[in-house]
Amino acid sequence: MARRRKKQKIQKPSSEIQAEALNRFQSLLSQEEFAALQEALEQPLYSAIRMNPLKVTPDEAAASLSERYGWQTEPVPYCTTGWWVKSAGVPISQTIEHREGHYYIQDAASMLPVELFDFEDVPAPLILDMAASPGGKTTHLIAKTMDRGLVIANDSSHDRITALRLVLQTWGGSHTAVTRFPGEKFGRWYPETFDRILLDAPCSMQNLRSTESHPMRSITARERKQLSHRQQRLLASAIQAVKPGGQVVYATCTLSPEEDEVVLEAMLNQFPGKVEIADLSARLPLPAPALQTDGRAVFNPAVQNAARLWPHRYGTSGFFCALITKLESVGGSFEEPPSRPFEKISLFCLSQEETVNLSDFLVEHYQFDLNKVLEENSLTLWRRMEKIYAIPEAFLTHFNLLPFQAVGLLLGETGVNGYELSHEWVSRFYPLFQTGRFGLSDDLVESWLRGEDILIESGDQYSAGMILIVEDTLGRFLGLGKMIRDQLKNLLPHRLAI
Numbered sequence: 001m002a003r004r005r006k007k008q009k010i011q012k013p014s015s016e017i018q019a020e021a022l023n024r025f026q027s028l029l030s031q032e033e034f035a036a037l038q039e040a041l042e043q044p045l046y047s048a049i050r051m052n053p054l055k056v057t058p059d060e061a062a063a064s065l066s067e068r069y070g071w072q073t074e075p076v077p078y079c080t081t082g083w084w085v086k087s088a089g090v091p092i093s094q095t096i097e098h099r100e101g102h103y104y105i106q107d108a109a110s111m112l113p114v115e116l117f118d119f120e121d122v123p124a125p126l127i128l129d130m131a132a133s134p135g136g137k138t139t140h141l142i143a144k145t146m147d148r149g150l151v152i153a154n155d156s157s158h159d160r161i162t163a164l165r166l167v168l169q170t171w172g173g174s175h176t177a178v179t180r181f182p183g184e185k186f187g188r189w190y191p192e193t194f195d196r197i198l199l200d201a202p203c204s205m206q207n208l209r210s211t212e213s214h215p216m217r218s219i220t221a222r223e224r225k226q227l228s229h230r231q232q233r234l235l236a237s238a239i240q241a242v243k244p245g246g247q248v249v250y251a252t253c254t255l256s257p258e259e260d261e262v263v264l265e266a267m268l269n270q271f272p273g274k275v276e277i278a279d280l281s282a283r284l285p286l287p288a289p290a291l292q293t294d295g296r297a298v299f300n301p302a303v304q305n306a307a308r309l310w311p312h313r314y315g316t317s318g319f320f321c322a323l324i325t326k327l328e329s330v331g332g333s334f335e336e337p338p339s340r341p342f343e344k345i346s347l348f349c350l351s352q353e354e355t356v357n358l359s360d361f362l363v364e365h366y367q368f369d370l371n372k373v374l375e376e377n378s379l380t381l382w383r384r385m386e387k388i389y390a391i392p393e394a395f396l397t398h399f400n401l402l403p404f405q406a407v408g409l410l411l412g413e414t415g416v417n418g419y420e421l422s423h424e425w426v427s428r429f430y431p432l433f434q435t436g437r438f439g440l441s442d443d444l445v446e447s448w449l450r451g452e453d454i455l456i457e458s459g460d461q462y463s464a465g466m467i468l469i470v471e472d473t474l475g476r477f478l479g480l481g482k483m484i485r486d487q488l489k490n491l492l493p494h495r496l497a498i
């Protein structure tokens, strides 16, 4: 029987794809602006990093990392935790601090959307990140709220959930839950529930800046239209799910008007007088208004309040975002959300007695005050088999039946010799562990980071099976090790070993 050959889609070279997109966008810009854009595309696109205030003091960390690794940095003007790295002795992706989540590598344009939210009047907000994977902007949301309230990081793609979970583990937030549902569902399942919603929409990525990790691909008019319809449905769901008075940020990394201005225009038509697009001109260092027209339709003047970042404006890749306030209720249908009680997945609240045992163990071995951390962070402890998780109270209060892929932060697990802490818990609360540390000499750091065990001559001063917190001579956390006879067994998670 003749086998049907699978049709291979041949991808055009990236220069051709970029030229195609440029052609399409030319009529949207004046002659001078288009020339400026072409010139900007000849320049390098600088990498940028965003610091993690849960683990470092951003300004201090930027200064010390620049000195340590020979980086030339410059602040991103609209993001207080963001820096461009204009030249780097040691690559930004190859440092101990990057592996430990002290900063996230992110294009500077992607730092704008989360910065648009106001959080002053909501110190512990309920936030939905509707299309979250791999989680760059979720980490920003966690940072902006200093891990208070709750961020539900949702993504409909099964294949992209693992990446999202790993990014969040490395960042170290505890007030998070990862879910896997079509974003279109949230409006009907949870109407008027969230204080803030980020919709970083799936898009055609026509941002004029191909990188190795995000190559631009060629796209047909039909695909753009389909994407536009999906974006409109997702945005309508976000508007329904946000509380009256709450904010939604709509963002894309494409410059195609069908996916940007046209989506906002559709929202204004669907919810007349009930939503408002904030004028971003006062918040941005340079003007970056959205389009008045795409050459066919003239948009509602309010659409221009959004920000369209052409690459020549801020030296970023192309980007679009809008800050929307829901002025009043929009009604709409309600549907019962899915439900899965904790018992169904054998997740049970830690008993009082076990909490006391665990807390005594942590004081004895590490001088770590568990109760203080739980209280200050509004966390409670839950056990699933041998694993113990710290789960935010906001999740328990508002979403305890929502089926999740992950929730909270793994504290550790029960082992033969008591409790074994997780890498992510120690990495997050590292300065609070006052004892139980093991200082690694400089000559051993490289092999340790490759995941190798090390021999310890005076091993008998540690009890067998004890988990030690390994640090280098600069006091940086390098992972956990387990004492087995005269060896320190390397417990560095595989994903972190070089």
Ligand SMILES: C[S@@+](CC[C@H](N)C(=O)[O-])C[C@H]1O[C@@H](n2cnc3c(N)ncnc32)[C@H](O)[C@@H]1O
Binding pocket: 110, 130, 131, 132, 133, 134, 135, 136, 137, 138, 154, 155, 156, 157, 160, 181, 182, 183, 184, 200, 201, 202, 203
């Ligand atoms: C632009 S990416 C998000 C990037 C992410 N916000 C970040 O900053 O790292 C868009 C995401 O939307 C997801 N997605 C696509 N369709 C979706 C839908 N209907 N509901 C929820 N997520 C969807 C994709 O799997 C993809 O991960």
